[in-house]
Amino acid sequence: MTARIPATIVTGFLGAGKTTLIRNLIAGAEGRRIALIVNEFGDMGFDGSLLSDCDDDDCKPDTVIELTNGCICCTVADDFLPTIEQLLAREPAPDHIVIETSGLALPQPLVRAFTWPTVRHRVTIDGVITVVDAEAVAAGRFAHDEEAVAAQRAADESLDHEDPIEELFEDQLSCADLIVFSKTDLVDAKQIEEVAEIVARDARKEARVVHANASGLPASVLLGVGAAAEDDAFERKSHHDLEGEEHDHDDFDTFIVDVAELPSIEALGSRVRAAMAEKGVLRIKGRASVAGKAAPAVVQAVGPRVDTYFAPGGNAGRLVVIGERGLDAAAISAHFKA
Numbered sequence: 001m002t003a004r005i006p007a008t009i010v011t012g013f014l015g016a017g018k019t020t021l022i023r024n025l026i027a028g029a030e031g032r033r034i035a036l037i038v039n040e041f042g043d044m045g046f047d048g049s050l051l052s053d054c055d056d057d058d059c060k061p062d063t064v065i066e067l068t069n070g071c072i073c074c075t076v077a078d079d080f081l082p083t084i085e086q087l088l089a090r091e092p093a094p095d096h097i098v099i100e101t102s103g104l105a106l107p108q109p110l111v112r113a114f115t116w117p118t119v120r121h122r123v124t125i126d127g128v129i130t131v132v133d134a135e136a137v138a139a140g141r142f143a144h145d146e147e148a149v150a151a152q153r154a155a156d157e158s159l160d161h162e163d164p165i166e167e168l169f170e171d172q173l174s175c176a177d178l179i180v181f182s183k184t185d186l187v188d189a190k191q192i193e194e195v196a197e198i199v200a201r202d203a204r205k206e207a208r209v210v211h212a213n214a215s216g217l218p219a220s221v222l223l224g225v226g227a228a229a230e231d232d233a234f235e236r237k238s239h240h241d242l243e244g245e246e247h248d249h250d251d252f253d254t255f256i257v258d259v260a261e262l263p264s265i266e267a268l269g270s271r272v273r274a275a276m277a278e279k280g281v282l283r284i285k286g287r288a289s290v291a292g293k294a295a296p297a298v299v300q301a302v303g304p305r306v307d308t309y310f311a312p313g314g315n316a317g318r319l320v321v322i323g324e325r326g327l328d329a330a331a332i333s334a335h336f337k338a
């Protein structure tokens with residue numbers, strides 16, 4: 001078996017210092033091929049400054065994945081799986097995958113996405129890093145600009161829960177393997193102690209705390225944590241789990257179908273409808289190529305509703321199928337054969 005590729009998830013509120021940490025990490029990567037996945041929120045896009053500073057193709061995110069607060073089975077999986085598969089298909093494969101979350105998405109569903117069979121045997125979560133703005137927390141806030149965090153959340157249509165920001169903060173801590181106090185250059189030792197006390201209330205007992213300033217932290221501290229967080233993914237509870245809103249993803253199956261180029265968008269639509277009619281299929285999503293068209297056709301099928309339309313974007317020719325456990329992958333895939 002080939003070694004699994006380590007992945008690091010970086011979480012923390014808007015302005016906590018995630019980008020600073022990652023930029024420094026990539027700059028000091030010493031030849032490690034680091035693939036970066038950044039999730040966008042609302043229409044605000046990802047942090048362009050991080051990319052413009054980086055000339056190396058390997059530190060540019062190949063894809064932007066959207067994470068939401070919703071259930072992994074219905075949301076994270078259909079964007080996350082193709083993104084990871086695309087990364088894994090690269091030659092040479094990345095040495096390390098870094099995922100910067102928008103900070104408003106719960107880390108727990110993302111961690112659980114790594115337990116999916118297709119991902120689990122190829123990738124391991126090296127660590128969940130939660131960046132805590134020490135200056136803000138010492139001043140009694142969760143984020144430097146709590147109003148901006150609230151505005152960010154209001155702009156993100158994918159966030160369907162109105163949890164108090166405090167709960168998100170706690171959920172970020174209770175999922176972390178490594179907690180980075182950023183901006184420790186702006187606080188004194190006593191304030192750091194106060195922050196440590198607040199953080200300790202929600203942190204897992206295994207989590208380590210490290211202190212950072214504007215120069216970030218070396219790769220030797222941030223990478224190689226070796227947490228294998230997927231192994232205890234379901235022990236890392238969020239408020240939602242504790243409120244009993246989770247459903248176990250063992251009830252669901254997902255797989256990716258390769259789709260040959262189709263003669264027309266109508267032909268694509270009828271094939272998707274036929275596949276949706278197979279037993280247990282809940283959702284089909286992705287992009288397919290249509291003869292004579294430069295842009296791929298986007299497929300969004302949920303229950304009886306099948307949408308197909310042209311829109312620019314990559315990863316054409318692959319659809320993600322999500323459904324109840326026991327899907328007949330062969331029968332479903334047959335609808336998309338040439």
Ligand SMILES: Nc1nc2c(ncn2[C@@H]2O[C@H](COP(=O)(O)OP(=O)(O)OP(=O)(O)O)[C@@H](O)[C@H]2O)c(=O)[nH]1
Pocket residue numbers: 012013014015016017018019020021047102103182183184185186212213214215216
């Ligand atoms: N003094 C000091 N400033 C920092 C530190 N870390 C980050 N900053 C500054 O804090 C601001 C926000 O940092 P970012 O790295 O952009 O934060 P982020 O979490 O990526 O924020 P978003 O990408 O907007 O979610 C920037 O102006 C950074 O220069 C630190 O350790 N010390």
